[in-house]
Amino acid sequence: MKLEGAQTDADNIGSSVKDHVVEENVRPLTAGDIAMAKLIFRDSVDYSKVKVHSHS
Structure with a gap:
């Protein structure tokens, strides 16, 4: 899944945040x-935060 605007740089590795609206499926x-x-x-x-998305 491509997230527009999500990026990181050498100063903030691992700290980039991108809000995303979760689909219904x-x-x-x-x-x-x-x-x-x-x-x-x-x-x-943290497996409780992982979701499986279906594009059917």
């Missing part, structure tokens, strides 16, 4: 989604 991660993601990302992600 959105769901939170399932327990299975989280289990698979944790194999790669472990506890570096």
Whole structure:
């Protein structure tokens, strides 16, 4: 998903913020989604903030 206006620079790495309106076809991660993601990302992600977007 492309976010217009989202950018960072050498002075503020990781601190850029872009508000985004969430579409209607959105769901939170399932327990299975989280289990698979944790194999790669472990506890570096706040999974309660991650949403799955469907463009159907």
